[in-house]
Amino acid sequence: MTRGARVITVLLSGLMLLGGGFMAIAQDTKAQEDKKARLENEIRIIDRQLRDVSSRSASATSKLTLLRKQISNRKALIQESDKDIRSLNRQITAKNQEVAIIQGRLDTLSVHYTRLVRSAYKNRDSRVWYMYVLASDNVSQAFRRIGYLKNMSSQMDVQARKIREAKAKLEEETAKLTELRDQARELRRKRQEEMNSLQKEETQSDKIVRDLQRQKSQYQKELAAKRKQVEALNREIERIIREATRGTSTGKGGKSKTVVDEALNAQFAQNKGKLPWPADGPVVDKFGQHYHPVYKNVKLPFNNGIGIALAPGTKVQAVFDGVVKQIVVMPGYNQCVLVQHGNYFSFYCKLSSVNVKSGDKVKTGQVIGTVDTISGETQLHFQIWNKTTPQNPELWLK
Secondary structure: OOHHHHHHHHHHHHHHHHHHHHHHHHHHHHHHHHHHHHHHHHHHHHHHHHHHOOOOHHHHHHHHHHHHHHHHHHHHHHHHHHHHHHHHHHHHHHHHHHHHHHHHHHHHHHHHHHHHHHHHHHOOOHHHHHHHHHOOOOHHHHHHHHHHHHHHHHHHHHHHHHHHHHHHHHHHHHHHHHHHHHHHHHHHHHHHHHHHHHHHHHHHHHHHHHHHHHOHHHHHHHHHHHHHHHHHHHHHHHHHHHHHHHOOEEOHHHOEEOOOOHHHHHHHHHOOOOEOOOOOOOEEEOOEOOEOOOOOOOEOOOEOEEEEEOOOOOEEEOOOOEEEEEEEEEOOOEEEEEEEEOOEEEEEEEEEEEOOOOOOEEOOOOEEEEEOEEOOEEEEEEEEEEOOEEEOHHHHEO
16 A cells, blocks of 8 residues: 555544544534523523513512522523533644644645656656556566556546545534634623623612512511412312322222222323423422522422413423313412322413313323413412322423
8 A cells, every 4th residue: 555545544534533523522512502492491481571570579579589590590501601612622622633633644645646746747758658667577567567557647636636625624624613612602702791681680689679678577468378378279289189089989898999090100100200391491489498588587388389480371281191180270379270190190270271171181291271470470380299298390300
């Protein structure tokens, strides 16, 4: 194998490895883009929520919560941009080094082929070629020299074309990386601007906090009313679930016998962490016990579910196959749909309308209603229960 052929082989091998690297980069970029798209969608939803929430003190806490969630998402976006920039800079540095190495090889090839072309030009007299063949030691060598002369020109053309294509490909990929780096920097600049705007909004929220602090007694009355709504909802859910699991048929001796779809119950349990979301939006109200963001020693009512901020008119979907057990209307929660999945239950509250009725069988992903806007907030209240024990929905949803 000639020196030029060896260089070409190394060059092509390098390009194959380079291509594999770009595939890995593309996969990482896709995952990051998906994450950023989700964060951006949540930010759009919260922006709408902030515009819709009234300025009354009753909603000041909600506004503060939304602002803090907004800032958290913005910071996450900036962190993603920082990752993109660092990753791209590393990739560009590595690719620049590879380009320099390959460029050196290309320069060597160019010199080699220039000499071949110059030699061919100087010896273009056909008599020289005849003498070259006739000077062979034997017939076999003569045939090899004839073959060499025939193939030399075409080989130079082919190899020169490969060199040009390889160089063009490297330049193209380098340009793409540079473009991606510029895009990432521009994205970070925009996100930083958004962060600055949010910091200004948080400064404005400080005024709301001060107002809340001055009106603590009024807020405590509102909190007491809210606690009554939550307790009423919890009692109603527990009552419905007890009735659903207490006994629906009579066995021997007249004893009550619970009838549960055991297959459905097992399927639901096996899908923990895999259930689809009832609607696409950020969680702005977490499961469990929390304290007030301003009155640090004031416990908020225990949250048996989560609050998902949504765009007005968003359709709400069932998270799993089941049977609609009951539809209730509760103060502060409007219409609520309870779906049974064996010994498990999913609960969808704050709906303006429902598309199902008690006794209906529903499928995963089936629309069961439309979210409502209450006091300027468009949020789905969603719960999951295992018999009479509330579960953290975020541990069940994928």
